[in-house]
Amino acid sequence: MANMAAPCRLRFSTVPLPTRSPAPWSLGVKGRTSIDATSLRGGASRGVGAAACAAMLAACLPRTAAAQRCAARTSYTRCAAGDAPTLHVGLVGYGLVGQELMKQMVAAAPKLEEQIGVKLEIAAISKSKVMALLPPGSDGWDESKEEPADLEKLGKYVVDAAASSGGRAIIVDNTASDGPAEVYEAWLLAGADVATPNKRAGSGPFPRYEKIMAASQKTGARFLYEATVGAGLPVLGPLQALLRAGDEVESVEGIFSGTLSYIFNTWKPGVKFSDVVKEAKEKGFTEPDPRDDLGGTDVQRKVTILAREIGLTIELDDVPVKSLVPDKLQSWEPPSGKKLGDAFVEAVSMLASPHFGQELTAYDDEMDALLQEAEAANEVLRFVGAVDVKAGKASVKLGRYPKDHPFASTQFADNICAVSSKWYTPRPLVVQGPGAGAAVTAAGVFSNVMEVMNGMR
Numbered sequence: 001m002a003n004m005a006a007p008c009r010l011r012f013s014t015v016p017l018p019t020r021s022p023a024p025w026s027l028g029v030k031g032r033t034s035i036d037a038t039s040l041r042g043g044a045s046r047g048v049g050a051a052a053c054a055a056m057l058a059a060c061l062p063r064t065a066a067a068q069r070c071a072a073r074t075s076y077t078r079c080a081a082g083d084a085p086t087l088h089v090g091l092v093g094y095g096l097v098g099q100e101l102m103k104q105m106v107a108a109a110p111k112l113e114e115q116i117g118v119k120l121e122i123a124a125i126s127k128s129k130v131m132a133l134l135p136p137g138s139d140g141w142d143e144s145k146e147e148p149a150d151l152e153k154l155g156k157y158v159v160d161a162a163a164s165s166g167g168r169a170i171i172v173d174n175t176a177s178d179g180p181a182e183v184y185e186a187w188l189l190a191g192a193d194v195a196t197p198n199k200r201a202g203s204g205p206f207p208r209y210e211k212i213m214a215a216s217q218k219t220g221a222r223f224l225y226e227a228t229v230g231a232g233l234p235v236l237g238p239l240q241a242l243l244r245a246g247d248e249v250e251s252v253e254g255i256f257s258g259t260l261s262y263i264f265n266t267w268k269p270g271v272k273f274s275d276v277v278k279e280a281k282e283k284g285f286t287e288p289d290p291r292d293d294l295g296g297t298d299v300q301r302k303v304t305i306l307a308r309e310i311g312l313t314i315e316l317d318d319v320p321v322k323s324l325v326p327d328k329l330q331s332w333e334p335p336s337g338k339k340l341g342d343a344f345v346e347a348v349s350m351l352a353s354p355h356f357g358q359e360l361t362a363y364d365d366e367m368d369a370l371l372q373e374a375e376a377a378n379e380v381l382r383f384v385g386a387v388d389v390k391a392g393k394a395s396v397k398l399g400r401y402p403k404d405h406p407f408a409s410t411q412f413a414d415n416i417c418a419v420s421s422k423w424y425t426p427r428p429l430v431v432q433g434p435g436a437g438a439a440v441t442a443a444g445v446f447s448n449v450m451e452v453m454n455g456m457r
Contacts, residue, residue: 084117085456086167089449090124090158090192092151093174094141096284097197098125101174101442105449106139118453121167123158126151133157151180155187162192170452172445173198181208188215188223195448197227197441202308203301203316209308224451227444229256229302230415231435238431239309239419247423249310253386254417255410256302258436259285259293260324260383262413269375273367285413285436296321296383296396303385303394310389321396324383326363374400380408406430413437 089105091098102122109120124133125141131154132145155171162169171187173180173196181201184194185208201212202225216223229235243249255261262285267276277294280286285293292298300319307314374381379400384407387394401407410416415435418428434440 084113084119086119086121086162086165087449087453087456088121088123088158088161088165088167088169090126090154090169090171091122091174092126092154092171092180093198094125094127095174096438097441097445098174100438101172101445102140104442104446108446112450112453116450116453116457118456119167120449120453121161123161123169124154126154151183152186155183155190155192159187159190159192168452168456169193170195170449172196172449174442174445176200178204181212184212184223185215188212188219188221191219191221193222193224193452195222195224195445195452197225197231197445199228199298199301199305201225202228202305206308206313206315222452222455224448225305226448227441228305230417230431230444231258231437232440232444232447233415233417233431233433233435235415235417235431236305236309238429239306242419242421242423242429243310247421249389249419249421250425251386251388251390251420252306252310252417253384253420254415255382255407256385256415256417256435257293257299257383258413258415258434259290260299261410261415261435264381264383265410265412265414267371267381269368269371272364273371274364284438291325294324296323299383299385299396303387303396306385307387307394310387312387312389312392312394314392314394319394319396322398324367324398370398378403380405382407382410406432 091102094102102125105120105122113119121136122134122138122140124131126132126149129149130146131149132142133147133154134142134145158169158171161167169190169192171192171194173184173194175198177198178200180196181198181204184201187194201209201223212223215221226234226236239249239252259280262280262283263273263276266279267273277290280293281290300316300321303319304314304316307319371381377400379402382399382401383396384399385394385396406418407416410432413434413436414432416430416432418430420428
C-alpha cells in the first residue's frame with residue numbers, strides 16, 4: 001500500500017467496551033420505523049391504553065434515570081414493578097471464548113443494569129454434544145439440566161423466554177464450526193439477534209450469507225460479527241460507518257491473524273520457525289487446527305468477510321493463499337485419541353528434527369532463507385491479507401515490508417488494518433491493537449451484546 005509513512009492511526013492497548021452502538025441503522029425498536037407496530041419485539045407496542053398508563057405512572061414517580069427509562073417504555077406492569085427489560089442470552093460454544101464471555105457478562109451485568117437499565121439473563125448454554133436450558137438467575141453451566149444439544153430447540157427456548165418477559169433474545173455463537181452458522185437464518189427469522197466471532201457464516205457459501213443478511217433485514221433482528229475480523233478491535237464497525245457516510249473505500253490491507261503476527265514478530269535470525277510455531281500453540285494463539293493459521297485459511301476467511309462488507313460478491317476460494325504448512329502435513333490427520341492442535345505441533349517438531357533427514361529439515365531451512373533475505377534488505381516478513389476494490393480481488397500472502405512501514409511496527413500478537421479511501425488518502429486510516437486471545441475476542445463479542453442492550457433502553 002502506497003504512502004503509508006504517516007497514516008491516521010488508532011491504537012488500542014486494551015479492548016474498549018462501548019456503550020453506544022456504531023451502527024445506528026438498527027438499534028432495536030426505536031430504529032425500525034418501517035415495521036408495523038404490532039410486530040415490534042420487546043413489549044414496545046401494548047396499545048394506547050398501556051402507553052397512557054405508563055405516562056401517568058411516570059409522572060407520579062421521582063424523575064430518576066430509571067423512572068425516565070420506564071416513562072419511555074409502554075409496559076405498565078413492568079414499570080410498576082420497577083423491573084428493567086431483560087436480554088435473554090443463549091451461548092453456543094463453551095470453550096475458552098465462551099467461558100470467558102460468560103465471566104465478563106456475569107461480572108458486568110449489575111453495573112450495566114444500573115447504567116443502561118437492561119438486565120442480562122443467561123437462558124441457555126450449549127457445548128458440542130450437550131446443552132443446558134437454564135431457569136432465571138443462572139450464571140453458568142448446570143449439569144442437572146444437561147440434555148442432547150439441539151440448536152433449534154435452544155433458539156426456541158431463548159426466544160420464548162424473551163417473549164414471556166417482554167424482553168429480547170440473542171444467540172451468541174462462540175464456535176468455529178459450520179453447524180451453528182446453518183441455523184443463523186432460522187434464529188434471525190424467529191426474532192433473535194445473533195452475535196458471533198465465528199467466521200464461517202461471513203466467509204462461507206455466498207447464497208447462505210445472502211439468506212442470513214436477508215433474514216436480518218426482514219425481521220430487524222441483528223446479525224453482529226465485529227469479532228470475526230480483528231478479535232476485539234473495531235475494524236468492521238468503522239468500515240461500515242465510512243461506507244454509510246458516503247466514503248469510497250479503495251483498498252483494505254492488514255495483518256489479520258494474531259497467531260501469524262506473533263510468529264513473525266517473535267521470529268528472529270537463529271531461531272527455528274518450527275520452535276516459534278510450537279510456542280504460539282502453547283500460548284493459546286492458534287486456531288483448534290493450527291493449519292487454519294499457517295495455511296492462511298483464517299486470514300482468507302477474514303479477507304472474504306471484509307471484501308463482502310465492501311460490496312464484492314466473492315467466495316472463499318476466490319482468494320488465493322500461499323500456505324506456510326509443509327506439504328507433508330497438508331492432508332495430515334492426528335493419531336486416534338490425540339488432540340489435533342497438540343498432535344500437529346508434535347508433527348511440526350518432528351519435521352524440523354535433524355533425525356528425520358535433509359528432506360524433512362528443509363521446512364525450517366527454507367523459512368530461514370526467507371528471513372535472512374528480508375533482513376539483508378532491511379525488511380521484515382509479514383503475513384498480509386488485502387482487498388483491492390477497483391480490481392474486485394482479494395489475496396493472502398507472505399510479503400516483505402521496509403522496517404519503517406506501519407506493518408513493521410506490530411508487537412506481540414497485534415492485528416493492524418489499513419483502509420485507503422476517498423477521504424483517507426494519501427494517508428490511510430490505521431487501526432492497530434491486540435488481535436488474539438480469548439479475553440479480547442470475548443470482549444469484542446460482548447461489545448456487540450451491549451449494542452443490543454443499548455437498543456433496548
